[in-house]
Amino acid sequence: MAEAAHSSSEVGRDRDRIVNLSDGVFAIAITLLILDIRVPDIPETLVAGELPGQLLSLWPKYLGYFLSFAVISTFWVIHHSIFRPITDYDRPLLYLNFLFLMLVAFVPFPTSLLGEYGDHQLPVAVYAATLAVGRLLLTAIHWYSTRDGRLLGEAQDPRTVRFFLIRGLTIPAIFLLSIGISFFSVSAAVSSWLVMLGVDAVIVRRRLSQ
Amino acid sequence: MAEAAHSSSEVGRDRDRIVNLSDGVFAIAITLLILDIRVPDIPETLVAGELPGQLLSLWPKYLGYFLSFAVISTFWVIHHSIFRPITDYDRPLLYLNFLFLMLVAFVPFPTSLLGEYGDHQLPVAVYAATLAVGRLLLTAIHWYSTRDGRLLGEAQDPRTVRFFLIRGLTIPAIFLLSIGISFFSVSAAVSSWLVMLGVDAVIVRRRLSQ
Amino acid sequence: MAEAAHSSSEVGRDRDRIVNLSDGVFAIAITLLILDIRVPDIPETLVAGELPGQLLSLWPKYLGYFLSFAVISTFWVIHHSIFRPITDYDRPLLYLNFLFLMLVAFVPFPTSLLGEYGDHQLPVAVYAATLAVGRLLLTAIHWYSTRDGRLLGEAQDPRTVRFFLIRGLTIPAIFLLSIGISFFSVSAAVSSWLVMLGVDAVIVRRRLSQ
Amino acid sequence: MAEAAHSSSEVGRDRDRIVNLSDGVFAIAITLLILDIRVPDIPETLVAGELPGQLLSLWPKYLGYFLSFAVISTFWVIHHSIFRPITDYDRPLLYLNFLFLMLVAFVPFPTSLLGEYGDHQLPVAVYAATLAVGRLLLTAIHWYSTRDGRLLGEAQDPRTVRFFLIRGLTIPAIFLLSIGISFFSVSAAVSSWLVMLGVDAVIVRRRLSQ
Numbered sequence: 001m002a003e004a005a006h007s008s009s010e011v012g013r014d015r016d017r018i019v020n021l022s023d024g025v026f027a028i029a030i031t032l033l034i035l036d037i038r039v040p041d042i043p044e045t046l047v048a049g050e051l052p053g054q055l056l057s058l059w060p061k062y063l064g065y066f067l068s069f070a071v072i073s074t075f076w077v078i079h080h081s082i083f084r085p086i087t088d089y090d091r092p093l094l095y096l097n098f099l100f101l102m103l104v105a106f107v108p109f110p111t112s113l114l115g116e117y118g119d120h121q122l123p124v125a126v127y128a129a130t131l132a133v134g135r136l137l138l139t140a141i142h143w144y145s146t147r148d149g150r151l152l153g154e155a156q157d158p159r160t161v162r163f164f165l166i167r168g169l170t171i172p173a174i175f176l177l178s179i180g181i182s183f184f185s186v187s188a189a190v191s192s193w194l195v196m197l198g199v200d201a202v203i204v205r206r207r208l209s210q
Numbered sequence: 211m212a213e214a215a216h217s218s219s220e221v222g223r224d225r226d227r228i229v230n231l232s233d234g235v236f237a238i239a240i241t242l243l244i245l246d247i248r249v250p251d252i253p254e255t256l257v258a259g260e261l262p263g264q265l266l267s268l269w270p271k272y273l274g275y276f277l278s279f280a281v282i283s284t285f286w287v288i289h290h291s292i293f294r295p296i297t298d299y300d301r302p303l304l305y306l307n308f309l310f311l312m313l314v315a316f317v318p319f320p321t322s323l324l325g326e327y328g329d330h331q332l333p334v335a336v337y338a339a340t341l342a343v344g345r346l347l348l349t350a351i352h353w354y355s356t357r358d359g360r361l362l363g364e365a366q367d368p369r370t371v372r373f374f375l376i377r378g379l380t381i382p383a384i385f386l387l388s389i390g391i392s393f394f395s396v397s398a399a400v401s402s403w404l405v406m407l408g409v410d411a412v413i414v415r416r417r418l419s420q
Numbered sequence: 421m422a423e424a425a426h427s428s429s430e431v432g433r434d435r436d437r438i439v440n441l442s443d444g445v446f447a448i449a450i451t452l453l454i455l456d457i458r459v460p461d462i463p464e465t466l467v468a469g470e471l472p473g474q475l476l477s478l479w480p481k482y483l484g485y486f487l488s489f490a491v492i493s494t495f496w497v498i499h500h501s502i503f504r505p506i507t508d509y510d511r512p513l514l515y516l517n518f519l520f521l522m523l524v525a526f527v528p529f530p531t532s533l534l535g536e537y538g539d540h541q542l543p544v545a546v547y548a549a550t551l552a553v554g555r556l557l558l559t560a561i562h563w564y565s566t567r568d569g570r571l572l573g574e575a576q577d578p579r580t581v582r583f584f585l586i587r588g589l590t591i592p593a594i595f596l597l598s599i600g601i602s603f604f605s606v607s608a609a610v611s612s613w614l615v616m617l618g619v620d621a622v623i624v625r626r627r628l629s630q
Numbered sequence: 631m632a633e634a635a636h637s638s639s640e641v642g643r644d645r646d647r648i649v650n651l652s653d654g655v656f657a658i659a660i661t662l663l664i665l666d667i668r669v670p671d672i673p674e675t676l677v678a679g680e681l682p683g684q685l686l687s688l689w690p691k692y693l694g695y696f697l698s699f700a701v702i703s704t705f706w707v708i709h710h711s712i713f714r715p716i717t718d719y720d721r722p723l724l725y726l727n728f729l730f731l732m733l734v735a736f737v738p739f740p741t742s743l744l745g746e747y748g749d750h751q752l753p754v755a756v757y758a759a760t761l762a763v764g765r766l767l768l769t770a771i772h773w774y775s776t777r778d779g780r781l782l783g784e785a786q787d788p789r790t791v792r793f794f795l796i797r798g799l800t801i802p803a804i805f806l807l808s809i810g811i812s813f814f815s816v817s818a819a820v821s822s823w824l825v826m827l828g829v830d831a832v833i834v835r836r837r838l839s840q
Contacts, residue, residue, distance in 0.1 A: 017653060017710060023227060024657025027234025031242065031315045032661065039322045047327050055323075055332070066312070073308045080227060091835060098703045102696070105661045112669045113685075122681050202301065233437060237444025241452065241525045249532045261542050265533075276522070283518045290437060412511065443647060447654025451662065451735045459742045471752050475743075486732070493728045500647060622721065 015089055018097060022079065025101045029108060030072045036112045037061045064115035067190060068107050074197040075104060075134055078204045082142045087153040096144060100137040106130065124182040124189055131193060132172035135200075139168025164204070171200055225299055228307060232289065235311045239318060240282045246322045247271045274325035277400060278317050284407040285314060285344055288414045292352045297363040306354060310347040316340065334392040334399055341403060342382035345410075349378025374414070381410055435509055438517060442499065445521045449528060450492045456532045457481045484535035487610060488527050494617040495524060495554055498624045502562045507573040516564060520557040526550065544602040544609055551613060552592035555620075559588025584624070591620055645719055648727060652709065655731045659738060660702045666742045667691045694745035697820060698737050704827040705734060705764055708834045712772045717783040726774060730767040736760065754812040754819055761823060762802035765830075769798025794834070801830055 040054040079100070086093075110130045113123040143165055149155035174196055182189035250264040289310070296303075320340045323333040353375055359365035384406055392399035460474040499520070506513075530550045533543040563585055569575035594616055602609035670684040709730070716723075740760045743753040773795055779785035804826055812819035 014710070014714065017649065019227065020230065020650065021653050021657055021706065023231050024234055024654055025661050027231055028238055028658055028661040029664075030311070031235050031238040032665070034239075034315050034318050035242070035245070035665070037319050039319070039326050042327075047330055051327060051330065051332050055336075065316070069308070069312045069315070076231065077304065080224070084224065091832065094707065098699070101660070102699045105664055105699070106695070108664050109667050109669070116669050117672075117677050117681060120677055120681065122685070126685075229437065230440065233441050234444055237441055238448055240521070241445050241448040244449075244525050244528050245452070245455070247529050249529070249536050252537075257537050257540055261537060261540065265542070265546075275526070279518070279522045279525070286441065287514065290434070294434065439647065440650065443651050444654055447651055448658055450731070451655050451658040454659075454735050454738050455662070455665070457739050459739070459746050462747075467747050467750055471747060471750065475752070475756075485736070489728070489732045489735070496651065497724065500644070504644065 015083075015086060018089060018094065019083055022083075022097060022101060023076075025105055026072060026076050026079075029104050030069060032108050033065050033068050033111060036108065036115060037065060060118045061115040063190070064111045064118070067114075067194065068111040070194060070197055071131060071134075072104060072107060074201045075138065077201045078138050079141075081204050082138065082145065085152045085154065085156065086145050088151045090151065092144060093141065093151060096137065096141045100134065100141060103130065103134045103137055107134075118186055121179075121182065124186055125179045128175050128179050128182075128189070128193070132175040135168065135172045135175065139165065139172070142168060167200075167203065171196060225293075225296060228299060228304065229293055232293075232307060232311060233286075235315055236282060236286050236289075239314050240279060242318050243275050243278050243321060246318065246325060247275060270328045271325040273400070274321045274328070277324075277404065278321040280404060280407055281341060281344075282314060282317060284411045285348065287411045288348050289351075291414050292348065292355065295362045295364065295366065296355050298361045300361065303351065303354060303361060306347065306351050310344065310351060313340065313344045313347060317344075328396055331389075331392065334396055335389045338385050338389050338392075338399070338403070342385040345378065345382045345385065349375065349382070352378060377410075377413065381406060435503075435506060438509060438514065439503055442503075442517060442521060443496075445525055446492060446496050446499075449524050450489060452528050453485050453488050453531060456528065456535060457485060480538045481535040483610070484531045484538070487534075487614065488531040490614060490617055491551060491554075492524060492527060494621045495558065497621045498558050499561075501624050502558065502565065505572045505574065505576065506565050508571045510571065513561065513564060513571060516557065516561045520554065520561060523550065523554045523557055527554075538606055541599075541602065544606055545599045548595050548599050548602075548609070548613070552595040555588065555592045555595065559585065559592070562588060587620075587623065591616060645713075645716060648719060648724065649713055652713075652727060652731060653706075655735055656702060656706045656709075659734050660699060662738050663695050663698050663741060666738065666745060667695060690748045691745040693820070694741045694748070697744075697824065698741040700824060700827055701761060701764075702734060702737060704831045705768065707831045708768050709771075711834050712768065712775065715782045715784065715786065716775050718781045720781065723771065723774060723781060726767065726771045730764065730771060733760065733764045733767055737764075748816055751809075751812065754816055755809045758805050758809050758812075758819070758823070762805040765798065765802045765805065769795065769802070772798060797830075797833065801826060 037058060040051070040058070042050050042054065107130060110123065110127040114127050117123045143161075145151045146156050146161045175193065178189045178192050178196075181192055247268060250261070250268070252260050252264065317340060320333065320337040324337050327333045353371075355361045356366050356371045385403065388399045388402050388406075391402055457478060460471070460478070462470050462474065527550060530543065530547040534547050537543045563581075565571045566576050566581045595613065598609045598612050598616075601612055667688060670681070670688070672680050672684065737760060740753065740757040744757050747753045773791075775781045776786050776791045805823065808819045808822050811822055
């Protein structure tokens, strides 16, 4: 191993640089979401009458903001839990993480699509697919980093690893299935995502921090 | 406690990652504010005559920039003071912090609204409500983190905690009451916010650093 | 001193959080500059003929990008040199630093103004004033932090401090005087800024790192 | 040496601040790319029919997003490998790094150009030139930092240094030559860039981490 030539503190600094870059992308993606909510343009004489209604009619944008904030936060919590035991890294981990960050930085686009055309099928499907791919990439990072314990400070219990592999494949599948729910109700589909995200973050954190 | 299994330096690194993500959101929200001040579009032959007047007429935008910079800075100072003694964290703290960051990242929207329609009632009320909710979430983070001392390196004096709980409920109330002031004068309401923010930051820092 | 109650490593961590927030603002302000250079909108049939000319005609935007990158970089180098010996902080330092960050985050606006109307007097004056105020705030931070050595790990030589106070007042004055040069030639004024920034960064670093 | 007066931990902290600023610029440049993909504007009655086609017709934007994400990621990996052994820094290194960051922050502009007019020659040439200049600046940083070992914790093998100098001049040349390929096929040129970036990152990491 080439990395073995380095002292562990140097490797730790390297790993920290990956985590810092990731946190930078998380922080920016989460903050750029607000750029999609634009102040309505109303002629001066009509402001008093029309502003309240126009601000209320932005509700799909507010919902998209809240939803994507919850999505990126949850991804951050899971990412955080996965990287906590990682003490070393190699090229595949680096590339898997970059693919994942590419997905995180992409989130503002499906959010904007959902905020604009949320009453149609396609934006819901695009958003669900984004969620599924993002979650799958997290599963891939976790699976890869625990594969032979080489990148971990301490090996993880194989049952925990298997448990997460199964979960990490089930949840993306559920996100994709939610496209079906959206045929009946878009808000039911969105609610199902929020529930899944919440459950997911709780279980990942509980198991991985044992 | 699951976290107890980790060495204190690992927990410290985790807590640092939360603080770093928060600082990233603060830094971006504060810097995105400038995107709301747009260079006026003037035909080339009229620039010499019209540019000075048009730049001056942007003053509500400059004021909004200054105000929201002051708001986010003050929130940062209070957040900073609250997190200083925190050495551990758990899920509710994480979620409260994410809710607070969602509010911080939201600030550019009411700022833009105030800069565009600052002479109307509604934008002032929206801005005041944003201030109140942001301050309440800081109160909630402080209250939660000091609740039983479990997340602190060293327990805080109960009188200090009670003092901040009372203040942290009073100040949001004053922000909401300022909506009343705005019926007489919007600039008086904005000035009252700046005074409150200044007083707030000074007192929080003084008491929490004792 | 309230801060004296904390161990030096805690104070160091606090100081690092201020520096990290500042670096975040620097990094974002510097990167947002590119948003001002927009791809020209040309009908498909005319692209081949018009794109080269339209890209060339964006040269004031490229110049503004380069200039403001140089300005923010130089401010970062000076900020860096000033904060290096600082080991503690107090409220006035915090507020001076926030005022300075407000100025750094503001730079994209005069840059945009200069790129749009750079052949007029007013944008040059606004840009020069921005440079002068930014440099003055750095002078204020340095002056305050060295005033009685309380915030420094090691007291600075009084001659160095006086030398920087004089320089730190002279340079902003020269930036303001450059408005006069701009009556003859805007590019001469811009060149004078670049020369001053270069000289400034070199001298500050050399003296402060002794 | 002025820096010699500082303890090595202080110098390390300074070096870390340069790396942090760089990572901030990387993270923001990579995340701003998404702002170039805009949701199409379609009248409500036509959404169901037109949205799928319009989303598909954005494919040059998606490709540009993926390409530039790969470019900035690769630059980050090389930058990371170059800075790993650096323990000290001086002014030229600082300025070379700022020039490189100016190039990284510039990437969204040629990306947008390529996404808009990717079937023309000029955007391909501009993009290839951006790649070549960025890679040359990395070569310059590596060459400068290893020149006499003064900035490294441990001197690098002269053969490794020479190997990278040759590679670091060859690869930019190939990027420029790819402009020729683009006369036959733009997608062949883009593919050649992706191959070169992949090969480059792999070899740099392998050799520099030995």
